Amino acid sequence: xxxxxxxxxxPVAARTRERAGGTGIGEGPLKRALVHGxxxxxxxxxxxxxxxxxxxxxxPSNELLEREFNIIxxxxxxxxxxxxxxxxxxxxxxxxxxxxxVGTSIVGLIFAATSAYAFSRYKFPGRGVGLTALLAxxxxxxxxxxxxxxxxxxxxxxxxxYRGLMIAYSVTSVxxxxxxxxxxxxxVPIELEEAAMVDGCSQLEAFWRILIPLSTPALAIxxxxxxxxxxxxxxxxRVMIASNAxxxxxxxxxxxxxxxxxxxxxxxxxxxxxxxxxxVALFLYSSRWLVNGVTLGGVKG
Amino acid sequence: MDLSTVPGAILEVLVTLVIIGLGVAIxxxxxxxxxVRWLKSRLAVPLMLIAPAFVGLVALIVYPLLWELNVxxxxxxxxRFCDPGIPAxxxxxxxxxxxxxxxxxxxxVDVMTKPVLLQAGFFQVLWQTVIWTVVxxxxxxxGGLGLALLLNRQLRGKGVYRALIVLPWAMPQIVALAVxxxxxxxxxxxxxxxxxLVGISGxxxxxxxxxxxxxxxxxxxxxxxxxxxxxxxxxxxxxxxELYEAAKIDGANxxxxxxxxxxxxxxxVMTPAIILGTVWTFNNxxxxxxxxxxxxxxxxxxxxxxxxxxxxxYRFGFAGAxxxxxxxxxxxxxxxxxxxxxxTRSVTE
Numbered sequence: 001x002x003x004x005x006x007x008x009x010x011p012v013a014a015r016t017r018e019r020a021g022g023t024g025i026g027e028g029p030l031k032r033a034l035v036h037g038x039x040x041x042x043x044x045x046x047x048x049x050x051x052x053x054x055x056x057x058x059x060p061s062n063e064l065l066e067r068e069f070n071i072i073x074x075x076x077x078x079x080x081x082x083x084x085x086x087x088x089x090x091x092x093x094x095x096x097x098x099x100x101x102v103g104t105s106i107v108g109l110i111f112a113a114t115s116a117y118a119f120s121r122y123k124f125p126g127r128g129v130g131l132t133a134l135l136a137x138x139x140x141x142x143x144x145x146x147x148x149x150x151x152x153x154x155x156x157x158x159x160x161x162y163r164g165l166m167i168a169y170s171v172t173s174v175x176x177x178x179x180x181x182x183x184x185x186x187x188v189p190i191e192l193e194e195a196a197m198v199d200g201c202s203q204l205e206a207f208w209r210i211l212i213p214l215s216t217p218a219l220a221i222x223x224x225x226x227x228x229x230x231x232x233x234x235x236x237x238r239v240m241i242a243s244n245a246x247x248x249x250x251x252x253x254x255x256x257x258x259x260x261x262x263x264x265x266x267x268x269x270x271x272x273x274x275x276x277x278x279x280v281a282l283f284l285y286s287s288r289w290l291v292n293g294v295t296l297g298g299v300k301g
Numbered sequence: 302m303d304l305s306t307v308p309g310a311i312l313e314v315l316v317t318l319v320i321i322g323l324g325v326a327i328x329x330x331x332x333x334x335x336x337v338r339w340l341k342s343r344l345a346v347p348l349m350l351i352a353p354a355f356v357g358l359v360a361l362i363v364y365p366l367l368w369e370l371n372v373x374x375x376x377x378x379x380x381r382f383c384d385p386g387i388p389a390x391x392x393x394x395x396x397x398x399x400x401x402x403x404x405x406x407x408x409x410v411d412v413m414t415k416p417v418l419l420q421a422g423f424f425q426v427l428w429q430t431v432i433w434t435v436v437x438x439x440x441x442x443x444g445g446l447g448l449a450l451l452l453n454r455q456l457r458g459k460g461v462y463r464a465l466i467v468l469p470w471a472m473p474q475i476v477a478l479a480v481x482x483x484x485x486x487x488x489x490x491x492x493x494x495x496x497x498l499v500g501i502s503g504x505x506x507x508x509x510x511x512x513x514x515x516x517x518x519x520x521x522x523x524x525x526x527x528x529x530x531x532x533x534x535x536x537x538x539x540x541x542x543e544l545y546e547a548a549k550i551d552g553a554n555x556x557x558x559x560x561x562x563x564x565x566x567x568x569x570v571m572t573p574a575i576i577l578g579t580v581w582t583f584n585n586x587x588x589x590x591x592x593x594x595x596x597x598x599x600x601x602x603x604x605x606x607x608x609x610x611x612x613x614x615y616r617f618g619f620a621g622a623x624x625x626x627x628x629x630x631x632x633x634x635x636x637x638x639x640x641x642x643x644x645t646r647s648v649t650e
Contacts, residue, residue: 035451036458042448043465045523049480050468052491056483095307099314107321111354122347130351137362138577139631141584143604144624147611148365148372162313163320170321171357178354203346232473235586239612246306247313251475255591258479265483272476283471284464 050276057081057269080266081274089245090271093253097231100162100249104169105226111170112177112222113215117207119178120185121193131182134175142172142235150239160244165237169230177222184218185211224286231279250275325353373409373621375402380615408622417606417623418614421598427630430583430602433518437582440522442575445529450559452530453537463534470527478591481520482507485592510599517592517600521585529574536570537563576638583631603627 058076084090118124119131149168150159158164192214193206201209212219234251241247248256254275257268332352336345381402417423452463469477484490485506493503504512540563548558586604593600601609607627611620 035454035456039448039451039456039462039466043462046466046468046527048491049477049484049523050472052484053476053480089303092304092306095304096310099310103314103318107318111357114350115354118347118350122344124344124347137358139580139628139635140362140366141586141604141607141624141627141631143584143586143607144369144628145362145365146608147617147620147624148368149361150612151617152365152368162310163317166314166317167321167357168361171354171361174354174358232475234475235590235608247310251473254475254479258482263483268479268483272480276472276476279473280468280471284467 053269053272056265057273059266080270084267084270084274088253088267088271089248090250090253090267090274092246093248093250094275096247097249097251100166100169101227101230104166104230105223107166107170108173108177108226109219109223112174112181113212113219115174116178116181116185117211119182121190121207131179134178137175146236146239149236153240159240160247162241162247165240168236168240169233173226173229177226180222180225181215181218184215188214221286224282228279228283324356328352328356369621369624371621372618373625374405375618376404376407377402377618378616402618404618408619409626411619412623412626418598418601418609421601421606423623423626426601426603426606429514429599433514433521433589433602434579434582436518437521437525438575438578440518441525441529441578441582442571444522444526445533448526448530449533449537450563452534466530467527469524470531474524474587475591477524478520478587481516481523482592482594485516507594508597510597513593513597513600517589520592521582521588524588525578525582529578532570532574533567536567539570540566576635579638580631580635583634603630 055073057080058078059073060075060077060079119127149164153159153164156164188211193201193203193210196206196210197203232251233249234255237249237252241249242252250271254268254271257264257271329349329352332345332349336342336348342348412423415422417426448466452459456462484492487493487503487505487507490506492506496503506512506516544562544566545558548562553561583602584604585602586608589600589602589605590608593605595605595609595613598606604627607620607623610616610623
């Protein structure tokens with residue numbers, strides 16, 4: 001339900017072109033130092049909370065609340081990591097999150113890929129209205145849908161199960177994914193599919209054998225986008241499955257470390273680091289394509 | 302570590318996938334019979350392609366919205382609970398409840414006139430939300446634009462700066478927020494430690510209404526700048542260099558070329574980014590909810606207030622009306638902004 005900006009491939013021209021700088025030609029050393037100084041400060045502020053949480057996670061348990069700024073604390077130890085992995089349900093939460101997220105991302109991707117094909121290649125009544133309606137869904141605050149979804153889930157006996165949560169996750173990213181994929185399909189020449197159909201493919205075979213393989217980058221990005229949205233989702237999970245501790249996803253668990261009477265700093269810091277590493281790595285890896293699909297859709301629409 | 306629940310979770314996920322698959326099969330089968338066999342419609346293929354997503358969106362967005370609209374006209378709560386259903390029951394009181402729960406526009410009147418939460422009225426929360434949104438988006442755009450301009454040049458270590466500055470966006474939001482909340486801890490959080498170093502005793506970020514609100518804004522500015530920076534950097538890189546050279550030949554100084562070349566050409570990228578940024582900030586639930594810890598009403602925005610009205614006070618009917626008021630506000634903003642910015646764009650191009 002949380003909307004995150006999507007990532008789409010950056011046009012090759014923009015990627016390969018290193019700019020000489022809008023105003024940066026022939027700058028003096030003073031200006032250069034100022035630029036570096038500002039960027040360094042910005043980078044430091046951006047990274048600071050991350051360094052802090054790493055630092056706290058390495059502290060021995062009797063010094064968790066020490067007032068100190070060393071990144072590697074004296075007596076650094078991995079005992080918090082060992083504790084959070086062996087003595088809490090953290091690993092279980094991670095596995096739960098992973099199962100739900102992978103399952104719903106695949107379903108969401110299939111729904112979006114087929115719908116986007118219809119929007120891209122067919123004319124049918126309600127097409128324009130449908131595309132606008134998909135954009136309009138992005139306006140709706142997730143919180144607004146919580147009450148009806150919660151009450152309906154209670155009545156259908158879906159609260160405290162994954163069924164309701166997963167169906168919701170599968171669908172929430174679909175409107176955005178359709179826009180991205182439709183935009184990408186539109187750039188693939190229809191002649192390729194027509195040629196395949198001349199060679200005896202049906203229309204759907206042409207979609208499956210020609211367009212889908214050609215759209216792999218966009219499909220990968222949509223999958224990533226679906227994955228991140230579901231992986232990081234908190235409030236719907238809290239409403240739907242907080243009552244059953246066996247089903248908790250990691251966001252519910254981590255906030256529970258903090259919300260109890262006594263915050264478990266060591267557990268919280270270590271689990272935060274463990275959760276963040278793969279996601280940050282994935283994100284930075286995909287940042288090669290990281291210019292927004294958001295504005296692409298907006299400009300075109 | 303207790304992994305005994307994992308097989309159950311795997312089974313649950315598989316069952317869900319099978320249910321979704323069966324649902325899709327039923328819908329497609331029915332459509333096949335209807336469109337292909339019976340109507341022999343030309344539109345069979347596209348409609349069948351769209352059907353699964355369409356059914357899903359109707360079930361998860363359209364139906365709940367109509368349901369909520371309907372509930373907004375009742376006085377349903379946890380103690381007066383019933384399912385009014387739709388659409389046959391739209392504006393009709395519950396069949397299975399002897400009491401007439403239909404209250405007409407009363408909830409809408411209450412939203413405007415009575416406290417939405419325990420103390421805070423609608424207009425106070427609206428005012429907080431407007432300040433929250435305007436301050437955040439302003440800082441996001443200014444900060445993002447500033448950093449994008451700095452990075453849009455030949456620079457040693459540019460890739461490293463970029464990767465580091467993007468990190469707040471990359472981090473799972475819940476983790477970032479949990480970390481920030483600990484830093485606002487008055488005794489050993491980093492802010493009060495730093496203030497302590499220069500001899501100021503810092504405020505109580507978690508309990509003081511004003512400083513808690515400031516803390517929320519600081520956190521969200523930190524979270525939101527990377528997105529704006531990445532988008533605006535993409536926009537800057539698409540501006541042809543020749544235009545700057547032409548401006549230079551015409552004798553423009555740095556400010557003039559920024560004002561007359563960069564800004565107008567950035568507008569097509571900036572307008573949708575600002576609209577999206579505003580909608581996301583307005584709708585942002587996690588930041589106020591976690592930083593505030595769901596404690597101070599003075600730190601509530603409209604959406605966290607909605608969460609409380611529904612899940613803390615369980616006034617479902619009231620929450621339904623409240624939710625629609627929020628939705629209409631957002632809709633009005635977007636229509637207004639698209640009109641306004643569209644008009645200015647057609648003037649400049």
